[in-house]
Amino acid sequence: MRQVASVLHLDLDAFFAAVEQRDKPSLRGKPVVVGGVGGRGVVSTASYEARKYGVRSAMSTREARSRCPHAAFLSGRFHAYRTASERVMAVLRETSPLVEPLSLDEAFVDLAAARLDDLEIPTVTALAERLREQVAEVTGGLTASVGVGTSKFIAKVASELDKPDGLVVVPPGTEMDLLRPMHVSVIPGVGPATTERLRRAGIHTVADLESISEDELVRLLGTAHGHSLHHLGHARDDRPVVAERETKSVSVEGTYDTDLSDRKLMAALLTRQARSVSERLRAGGLAGRTVTIKVRLHDFTTLNRSTTIGSPTDAPTTIGRLAVALLQDLDTTGGVRLLGVGVSGLADWIQEDLFGETVDDEVDAAPDLDLDAPSTAGAKTTTHTWAPGMDVEHAVMGRGWVWGSGRGVVTVRFETAETEPGPVRSYPIDEPDLKPWRPEPVDGATVPDMHERHR
DNA sequence: TCTGGGGTCCTAGGACCC
DNA sequence: TCTGGGGTCCTAGGACCC
Numbered sequence: 084m085r086q087v088a089s090v091l092h093l094d095l096d097a098f099f100a101a102v103e104q105r106d107k108p109s110l111r112g113k114p115v116v117v118g119g120v121g122g123r124g125v126v127s128t129a130s131y132e133a134r135k136y137g138v139r140s141a142m143s144t145r146e147a148r149s150r151c152p153h154a155a156f157l158s159g160r161f162h163a164y165r166t167a168s169e170r171v172m173a174v175l176r177e178t179s180p181l182v183e184p185l186s187l188d189e190a191f192v193d194l195a196a197a198r199l200d201d202l203e204i205p206t207v208t209a210l211a212e213r214l215r216e217q218v219a220e221v222t223g224g225l226t227a228s229v230g231v232g233t234s235k236f237i238a239k240v241a242s243e244l245d246k247p248d249g250l251v252v253v254p255p256g257t258e259m260d261l262l263r264p265m266h267v268s269v270i271p272g273v274g275p276a277t278t279e280r281l282r283r284a285g286i287h288t289v290a291d292l293e294s295i296s297e298d299e300l301v302r303l304l305g306t307a308h309g310h311s312l313h314h315l316g317h318a319r320d321d322r323p324v325v326a327e328r329e330t331k332s333v334s335v336e337g338t339y340d341t342d343l344s345d346r347k348l349m350a351a352l353l354t355r356q357a358r359s360v361s362e363r364l365r366a367g368g369l370a371g372r373t374v375t376i377k378v379r380l381h382d383f384t385t386l387n388r389s390t391t392i393g394s395p396t397d398a399p400t401t402i403g404r405l406a407v408a409l410l411q412d413l414d415t416t417g418g419v420r421l422l423g424v425g426v427s428g429l430a431d432w433i434q435e436d437l438f439g440e441t442v443d444d445e446v447d448a449a450p451d452l453d454l455d456a457p458s459t460a461g462a463k464t465t466t467h468t469w470a471p472g473m474d475v476e477h478a479v480m481g482r483g484w485v486w487g488s489g490r491g492v493v494t495v496r497f498e499t500a501e502t503e504p505g506p507v508r509s510y511p512i513d514e515p516d517l518k519p520w521r522p523e524p525v526d527g528a529t530v531p532d533m534h535e536r537h538r
Numbered sequence: 539t540c541t542g543g544g545g546t547c548c549t550a551g552g553a554c555c556c
Numbered sequence: 557t558c559t560g561g562g563g564t565c566c567t568a569g570g571a572c573c574c
Binding site: 118123124125126127142143272306307308328330331332333334337340383423425 | 540543549
């Protein structure tokens, strides 16, 4: 903890929603919700107008829709967010070379590394105000909330105090006066589980936390967490502002609107995720030794399975085959709602053999799956395309069959020769966002008009 | 049809080595 | 037959953050 208030935290207000309102004037002053629009989507950001209706980030989009049906629900334009974010970060870096971005919309700035005459309160206050003005200028009017204090913890708490569009500087020495009445959950690292443990021990506020011994806290929460909380509970925080942090893992995951039960489909999806992980590894000049799959079952239990190979890889085939092999050992009866692939144990080099070829461990070949030609005995099939944002609720009801989609997946119910509907099967579709919505009927089947369907 | 996606860090047990 | 520690690596799960 420093003697002067030289750590600044900046947080862009309702960032994704604010960018949408900036770019589309008709959305200004109206509730806007950015997040997953599928059947299992959650809210990333709600504009302040939407928050009035109780819409919060991490809430399911379904719930947000019921709380605020007239809001605009958008899936997000990450390129626009990234562009705005980069401009903001550039402004911060002009102020100090020591900037630590936490996400697209948040960063710490170490003012001790800035060219400033002094670090007294009037000086840092003026600087923070100027920063906020510059942010608005370079982003076309986005607002930011800023907090300044003697540590990361205090700066972050301060930036929350006067949102949106606020500035709070916490004078050195007054930290505990600010924190004592606050709930323990203001402390970074205190989430629902820790809150509950502390509650059962009668600890609700930071003042409560301050009165309990470090040993007791360690007994309650374990070594690392206990020591960390004891320090933060006394406003002791020496964590430095770190500009560059190296990537530890790269992963891709997806939740599907309908649970998957077809193992071949799961293998195909993992294979495709592996390609995507590989592309991102290669873009970053990275490779890793540990491949992990993540499988979330229908009941939300989550399983991880990993395997470590002798030398780092970035090859899509290796990652894909290892991922598929890991899936083989898992019981997925009951259905799978999420699949993911990740690579960790990263090195920024790839071992090469004497001939300059990349070393790739031998792995069993994945079963081939012809995704374009599903064959179900006696069933009629159709071709179909996926529309961005479409979910199961918007599933097309054809005669005797249903098809809907999740993220990059189309689910088809085949009409069989019998009157019973055929099995439901799902197929992944490449580049889902690029495909237009154009269902094509097959012989004998009628597909209702698109406008009919959406009524 | 409650519950995203991309990360980080910690814990705990077992294998293995010296 | 009885019984060390320490250290590292790996795996699985969980909490947490934005």
